[in-house]
Amino acid sequence: MSRITVIGGGISGLAAAFRLVGDHEVTVLEADDRLGGCLQSTTLGGAVPVGLDTGAEASLFRRPETKDLAAELGLTTEFPSTAHSSRVLSGGELHAIPKRTIMGVPGDPAEVRGLLGTEASERIAHEVLTAPIDGEDTSVGEFLADRLGADLVDTLVDPLLAGVYAGRCRDLSLAATVPALLPAAREGTSVLDLVTELLAARDAQTASGGASGQNSDAKPQPVFMSLVGGINRLIPALEERILAAGGSIRLSARATSVRVDAGTWTVEAGDLSLESDAVVIATPAHVTRDLIAELAPRSAATLASVPYASTALVPALIDLSTGPLDGSGFLVAPTEEAFIKASTFVSNKWPWVGERIPPGTALIRMSIGRFGDSPDVGQNFDDAELIDRAFRDWQRITGRSGDRIRAAEVQRWDRALPQYLPGHGGLVTAIDEETAGIPGLELVGSAYDGVGIPACLGRAEAVSRRLLRT
Known part of the structure; x- marks a missing residue:
């Protein structure tokens, strides 16, 4: 049985620890006095009887990672109400958000006419086909503004992406945030045609799901999921399972250095010094940067560039x-x-x-x-x-x-x-290539493959499988 130290007690670190603890001696170090990272809850001082999320409030249901983990932990999945929908503030008024879009981009411009008006919807209908992008990535906001107009980008695409990344779509990577639209950018083909195809495929998938379930009245699969008490309930459930399997969790234990000598890793955290056979670092990019500055200097410099x-x-x-x-x-x-x-x-x-x-x-x-x-x-x-x-x-x-x-x-x-700026995917590839040459070192968290819970779980599980093989 190997010893593994996991630095960081957010969803990524705990998911990795959960996958490893049955086969290894696992210790989780968390700098804060609580687990969970950006998954946290409150009862507003006892004003509400069940916890309310004060970080992420939902997870994608169409991806398998979160729903499968919740089922494995014995947690019951909850879905948003279908009786209510969200709106967007534009021109000083609240408007319904059009439903048949891909991150705000419609296949049919008429879908957004009520929100944007005739002139802006006509601009969308007369899509300007730009040349294929120079390179592998571009700004999602700039690309769509050039193709379909600034009104669509500023009124709909930007607030939708801001709800996920707390960023601005003209700063964000198309490849990292809306990869479904990337073929149109790389090939110089129509975004509207691509969205129409994607929506048709989504409709066909819904119909197929209904048929496989012998239900001719197929309903769209829920987009999001949560849990009673909030999606943060994943954290205590993971903690309980890790401890029950013999793992150790240390709170208020901020890692200050990570080094390796002849295959043995040493992590210093205050008065604590832990030796192990592998280290999983599950901290924000700027924290990871300091911990691996000597081990992987190129990756550390790259992580320093992630805003x-x-x-x-x-x-x-x-x-x-x-x-x-x-x-x-x-x-x-x-x-x-x-x-x-x-x-x-x-x-x-x-x-x-x-x-x-x-x-x-x-x-x-x-x-x-x-x-x-x-x-x-x-x-x-x-x-x-x-x-x-x-x-x-x-x-x-x-x-x-x-x-x-x-x-x-x-x-x-x-x-x-x-913030996933254009070219983010290439940065992550370079980091993974350098750290792959350092046996026993693994990096997980929201700075790499996605900010959502499923993406964080997916990377943590991939890392865990790799360590289990070795």
């Missing part, structure tokens, strides 16, 4: 003054003058939440800040000021001036979301 967004989240239980909320929340287009960039109506979106809060109330989340914002956005206010500014903005956008906060708090996320 991060800082954000804040205000979850709140509110008393409703004029009937229930409408919809599951809203996104804010970057062209709008607004303090918050998005809001989720949690108790509308997730039925299990609505069933557990007092009548006449609602649970909401308000998001502040994204990559590229000036430092004073959200960071120069104390918690009370941040809550007040966010909720006043929320009242203005929703037109619900009579609603009142019953309980609220602030969760600040400093350098939490990596």
Whole structure:
């Protein structure tokens, strides 16, 4: 049985530890006094009986990693309500988000005419075919603006991507964020034709799924999933299974150095010194950079170039003054003058939440800040000021001036979301090539193959399989 040290107790580190602990002696080191990384919850000081996510609030269901792990851990999957949908703030008004798009890009321009207007939808219909891109990647925002116009990008594509990355689509990589559209960029072919094909394939998959289940009234597969108590419930479930299998978890143990000598790895964390046969580093890029600076200098320099967004989240239980909320929340287009960039109506979106809060109330989340914002956005206010500014903005956008906060708090996320700039995939390939030459060293986390939970789990599981083979 080998000894393995996992540095970082977020979802990636815990998933790797969970896969390895049955066959190895595993120790997890977490710098914070809690596990979970960006998966965290609150009860708003006891105002709500079940935990509310204050980090990621859902996971993709169409990918297998999270739903398979939840099933393995004995957790029951929950889905968003089909009675509510999200909207986008544009021109000072809330509009329904068109459903038949690929990350906001329609196959039929008529799909977005109600949101964008006739002129902008006509611009989309007259797609400008640009030459194939020079290289393997490009900016998703710039590519789509050149092809289909800035109105579509600023009003729909940007806020949708911002909801995932807390970034700006003109900064983000097409290959890393919307790879389904990459063939049109590389080949110089029509984006509209490609989206039409992708939507048709999605429809056929839905119909096929219905047929295989002997159900002629096939319904679309849910896009997202969560758990009762929030998607953060993955963390205590993984912790319990790791400890039950004989693993060790050390909190408030910040790793300060990692070195290897004759195949034996030594990790220093305060007064703790651990020797092991392999090390899995599951920390943000800027932390990993410092730990591997001497082991893999090229990779460390590459990781130093990965920027991060800082954000804040205000979850709140509110008393409703004029009937229930409408919809599951809203996104804010970057062209709008607004303090918050998005809001989720949690108790509308997730039925299990609505069933557990007092009548006449609602649970909401308000998001502040994204990559590229000036430092004073959200960071120069104390918690009370941040809550007040966010909720006043929320009242203005929703037109619900009579609603009142019953309980609220602030969760600040400093350098939490990596930004996948054009060429990100090549950077990750270079990192993996260098570290592959260092036996016993593995890197996982959101800085590499995707910021979502399934992508983090996928990389952690791949790393675990590799270590199990060796």
